[in-house]
Amino acid sequence: MEQPSATDVAVVGVTKRFGDVTAVHKVSLDVAHGEFLTLLGPSGCGKTTTLNIIAGFLRPDDGQILLGGQRVDHLPPYRRDTAMVFQQYALFPHMTVAENIAFGLQMRKAPKAEIVTRVQRALEIVRLPGLGDRRPSQLSGGQQQRVALARAIVVEPTVLLLDEPLSNLDLKLRENLRLEIKRVQRELGITAIYVTHDQGEALVMSDRIAVMNQGVVEQLGPPTEIYEEPRTAFVAEFIGTSNFLRGRLDGVEEETANIVLADGVQLRARRRPDGPTDGEVLVMVRPEHLALGGGNGTDGRANELRALVKEVVYLGSYIRFVAELATGDTVTVEEMNLPGAVRAGIGESVTLRVAPEHCLLLARPER
Amino acid sequence: MRPVFLVTPALVYLVVLCFIPDVIMLALSVFEYRDGVIYPGFTFEHYVGFLTDSFYLNILLRTLYLAFGVGVLTVLIGYPVAYFLVRGRSRFKGLVLMLVLMPLLASVVVRTFGWLVLLEPQGLVNQLLDVVGLGPVTLIRNYTGVFIGLVHVYLPYSILSIMASLSTVHPSLELAAQNLGAGRVAAFRRVTLPLTLPGMVTGFALTFALVLSAYATPRILGGRTVHTTATQIYDQMLFLLNWPLAGAIAVIVLVISLVVLWVTSRVQGKLVIA
Numbered sequence: 001m002e003q004p005s006a007t008d009v010a011v012v013g014v015t016k017r018f019g020d021v022t023a024v025h026k027v028s029l030d031v032a033h034g035e036f037l038t039l040l041g042p043s044g045c046g047k048t049t050t051l052n053i054i055a056g057f058l059r060p061d062d063g064q065i066l067l068g069g070q071r072v073d074h075l076p077p078y079r080r081d082t083a084m085v086f087q088q089y090a091l092f093p094h095m096t097v098a099e100n101i102a103f104g105l106q107m108r109k110a111p112k113a114e115i116v117t118r119v120q121r122a123l124e125i126v127r128l129p130g131l132g133d134r135r136p137s138q139l140s141g142g143q144q145q146r147v148a149l150a151r152a153i154v155v156e157p158t159v160l161l162l163d164e165p166l167s168n169l170d171l172k173l174r175e176n177l178r179l180e181i182k183r184v185q186r187e188l189g190i191t192a193i194y195v196t197h198d199q200g201e202a203l204v205m206s207d208r209i210a211v212m213n214q215g216v217v218e219q220l221g222p223p224t225e226i227y228e229e230p231r232t233a234f235v236a237e238f239i240g241t242s243n244f245l246r247g248r249l250d251g252v253e254e255e256t257a258n259i260v261l262a263d264g265v266q267l268r269a270r271r272r273p274d275g276p277t278d279g280e281v282l283v284m285v286r287p288e289h290l291a292l293g294g295g296n297g298t299d300g301r302a303n304e305l306r307a308l309v310k311e312v313v314y315l316g317s318y319i320r321f322v323a324e325l326a327t328g329d330t331v332t333v334e335e336m337n338l339p340g341a342v343r344a345g346i347g348e349s350v351t352l353r354v355a356p357e358h359c360l361l362l363a364r365p366e367r
Numbered sequence: 368m369r370p371v372f373l374v375t376p377a378l379v380y381l382v383v384l385c386f387i388p389d390v391i392m393l394a395l396s397v398f399e400y401r402d403g404v405i406y407p408g409f410t411f412e413h414y415v416g417f418l419t420d421s422f423y424l425n426i427l428l429r430t431l432y433l434a435f436g437v438g439v440l441t442v443l444i445g446y447p448v449a450y451f452l453v454r455g456r457s458r459f460k461g462l463v464l465m466l467v468l469m470p471l472l473a474s475v476v477v478r479t480f481g482w483l484v485l486l487e488p489q490g491l492v493n494q495l496l497d498v499v500g501l502g503p504v505t506l507i508r509n510y511t512g513v514f515i516g517l518v519h520v521y522l523p524y525s526i527l528s529i530m531a532s533l534s535t536v537h538p539s540l541e542l543a544a545q546n547l548g549a550g551r552v553a554a555f556r557r558v559t560l561p562l563t564l565p566g567m568v569t570g571f572a573l574t575f576a577l578v579l580s581a582y583a584t585p586r587i588l589g590g591r592t593v594h595t596t597a598t599q600i601y602d603q604m605l606f607l608l609n610w611p612l613a614g615a616i617a618v619i620v621l622v623i624s625l626v627v628l629w630v631t632s633r634v635q636g637k638l639v640i641a
């Protein structure tokens with residue numbers, strides 16, 4: 001088997017069933033050394049199960065797990081060189097912060113003097129110096145999660161596993177700590193797998209994101225690719241806000257396609273080489289790419305759609321319009337709140353423009 | 368509602384049925400007793416008599432020994448059961464829990480007579496021992512039988528205390544320990560055991576106090592040859608009509624129970640980390 005030496009973690013065709021339910025179906029992932037990979041998806045998509053299989057808390061029904069090129073799927077958790085940060089912190093309440101951080105080093109039989117210095121250093125890395133003698137219960141939620149991070153990184157694992165570590169914290173702290181975790185990971189050059197259902201976290205922190213749905217990896221790629229080039233309607237819907245226009249394919253070229261909407265309106269859209277070739281399809285448009293009529297920023301190639309404004313939401317830096325097309329589809333339009341920007345009121349009939357390269361052709365999912 | 372109204376019914380109940388009888392008992396224990404007649408007075412002769420008579424002292428020490436042994440054993444054999452019931456994923460969990468709780472549903476007298484049938488010289492246990500060549504063993508009318516019976520009676524209390532303690536320990540703590548390189552034994556010893564020590568101490572203290580006052584089991588399985596403080600109190604009251612001595616023994620047992628509960632609650636305070 002060819003394993004590039006830079007691969008720290010390899011998940012190869014892993015399947016896990018719970019009774020009749022297939023929680024994870026033939027999932028394969030390669031995580032390079034120093035990479036931050038996020039498993040993103042709604043609850044029940046199999047992301048936490050995958051993480052637990054890597055950690056060894058669950059046995060896969062099929063497939064392999066490799067850490068540093070070695071097969072580990074037959075090993076118990078304590079023989080795998082992983083370190084987990086849990087959603088509920090999972091700090092040992094009967095130990096001090098320093099004892100918590102020292103635990104993994106003690107289990108690895110590190111010399112006492114070395115443990116003391118490494119614990120001190122770990123506390124400095126997570127910016128909690130001097131709190132070593134406290135009990136976890138004397139710390140705030142954010143501090144507890146920093147201790148949990150310190151406890152995991154201090155053992156210098158092959159891979160750091162993070163299971164929704166921020167979901168028990170309030171928004172402000174969450175945004176703060178996600179940058180903090182990213183900083184620690186980058187500074188130490190540690191390989192990390194991060195599980196979350198929060199697309200914002202995934203976009204901000206990850207080198208690559210694996211979007212999971214119903215036990216399958218729907219798409220794996222860098223955040224920009226996931227956002228700008230979603231391969232499926234699920235990915236487009238889960239990450240960011242998307243408008244979907246239903247239509248039928250009417251002529252396909254190499255990189256473009258003609259689509260006819262239900263009301264007969266013609267639309268040109270961008271098509272990937274592996275995109276659909278005929279039949280019922282979806283056209284995905286991001287709200288920021290739809291322009292309210294009257295604008296002159298297009299070159300005449302732009303698609304034009306007639307719509308009725310149903311709702312106007314003022315959001316400060318931008319304004320959101322919800323409009324209904326003649327087909328009955330509802331679209332969201334976001335306009336930057338700049339001087340001279342086009343305004344429209346509720347009930348007004350408007351023209352929406354969107355460049356063909358911002359219309360992405362997607363297969364219509366079977367429902 | 369003001370909190371005082373909420374506790375009133377229980378408070379009335381306790382005062383009338385527990386506190387007042389205790390005061391009466393305390394008063395009786397210092398009354399004088401001559402030739403089968405009780406006279407009001409104030410004397411410590413019953414306490415002195417009990418604590419200096421080697422016969423009585425022996426009973427007290429044996430009872431304490433019994434309470435200690437039963438307490439320790441119920442915790443030791445109760446722990447794995449509690450662990451299974453809290454952490455296990457077996458489909459027999461419900462059945463085991465029912466088996467654990469069932470002794471609490473039957474009268475202690477009924478249960479103890481059941482043990483009598485099992486443990487008697489011709490009983491099932493001795494027949495089985497006979498088959499494997501360990502010969503008939505005297506298991507009733509001695510401390511062995513009483514010990515076996517008491518462990519059975521009080522096991523549920525230890526199991527329930529340990530279960531309560533175990534269920535406050537989040538399973539992710541054990542996973543975290545294993546994830547950090549601790550084998551199952553190390554994870555248990557360093558994390559689960561220290562965190563459930565309060566439950567074990569509670570189970571022990573509860574069992575200890577209950578065995579000190581146990582009457583039916585020692586009487587039925589121990590017959591006339593086994594004496595405990597509880598059977599002694601009973602005999603003094605009903606056969607010898609020496610209520611002051613019975614009261615004195617009862618007060619001594621009560622004080623010992625309170626001391627044990629106080630010590631364990633102090634230990635608890637040190638163990639429990641809020």
